[in-house]
Amino acid sequence: MGSDLLELVDVEAGYGRAALVLRGLTVRVPPASVVCLVGPNGAGKSTALKVASGMLPPRAGRVLLDGQDITHHRPQRMLTAGLSHVLQGHSVFKEMTVGENVLLGAYTMRDKAAIAERVAFVKDLFPVVAQRWTALAGALSGGQQKQVEFARSLMVSPRVVLLDEPSMGLDPKATSTVFEQVVRMREAGTAVLMVEQNARRALETADFGCVLDLGRVHISGPAADLLADRRLGELYLGNRRTDPSSA
Ligand SMILES: Nc1ncnc2c1ncn2[C@@H]1O[C@H](COP(=O)(O)OP(=O)(O)OP(=O)(O)O)[C@@H](O)[C@H]1O
Ligand SMILES: [Mg+2]
Structure with a gap:
């Protein structure tokens, strides 16, 4: 195995006694790359x-x-090892301030100077976090709340951030901002493993893509190749069979 940062290899997983959900899933995330499922x-x-x-x-x-x-x-040990997970759906504490929400991401950190350094880093990466630091998180828009979640997930200086449907429920402008922030995370050296319904936008942002079906990877490769793949276009990207330009 090569120099991948995160690897899921032949994973089988499921819930309780129900049938397996993942049936031999293999996904690799190279350092400082964005991979989209x-x-x-x-x-x-x-x-x-x-x-x-x-x-x-x-x-x-x-x-x-x-x-x-x-x-x-x-x-918790995964978090300290460098894996931070932003769950599907909104998960800021609306009755707490933006700052308090972000600092929750530092609960495993003891070094006050290191925490202050990370606060400065996330404020720089997400200007809305800096501007609204003392506001109640519930007073922010959905897209702004998503950035608070990103900031929280980056407090521990993760090596890989797992983003589950980061654009869910956001309007097109907020969705664009979210994808721009994903690119900035990668530029800052953090790898991203992202799940998205918004497959086309996500693949335009990602370096690599994996199409999951029935619990394993159905097609994978460089995101640009997947975007150009006709089968995928028809199934997941909304390309019309009758559109000659997609042929
Ligand atoms: N906590 C759970 N307990 C039992 N079954 C679950 C649980 N979470 C998910 N499942 C089942 O596992 C399967 C895969 O669910 P999963 O949430 O991973 O899908 P997904 O690809 O993320 O879908 P979506 O696009 O709707 O978010 C589904 O059949 C779902 O019903
Ligand atoms: Mg899901």
Whole structure:
């Protein structure tokens, strides 16, 4: 195995006694890259992220971070190892301030100087976080709240951020901002494993893409190749069969 930062290898996982959701899933995230998982509802995209962050122990297969086997580490240990997970849906505490929400991301950190340095970093990366630091998070728009979540996830200086449907429920302008922020995270050296319904926009942002179906990777490769793939265009990207320009 090469120099991938995060690897899910032959992962099998599911919930309780129900049938397996992931059936031999392999996904690789190179350093400082954006990898996007796309696929239909229920394909197992969120489940894959839960396995990666230790929320759901797999029944088989391995999770490797920088070549180290972290498969059965608990979520807190995954976080300290450098994996931060932004869950599907909104998850800011609306009755707390933006600053308090962001600082929740530093709960495993002891060094006050390091915390102050990260606060400065996320304020620089997300201007709205700096501008609204003392405002109640619930007073922000959905897109602004998403940036508060991103800022919180970056407090621990993660090596990989797992983003589950970051554009869910956002209008087109806020969606654009979210994807721009994903690019800035990568530029800042953080790798991103992202799940998106908005497959076209996500693949335009990503370096690599994986299409999940029935719990395993159906098609994968450089994001630009997937965008140009006719089968994928018809199934997931809204390309019309009758549109000659998509041929
Ligand atoms: N906590 C849970 N308990 C039991 N079954 C679950 C649980 N979470 C997900 N599942 C099941 O696992 C399968 C995959 O779900 P998952 O949330 O990973 O899909 P997804 O690809 O993220 O879908 P979506 O696009 O709708 O978010 C589904 O059949 C779902 O019903
Ligand atoms: Mg999901």
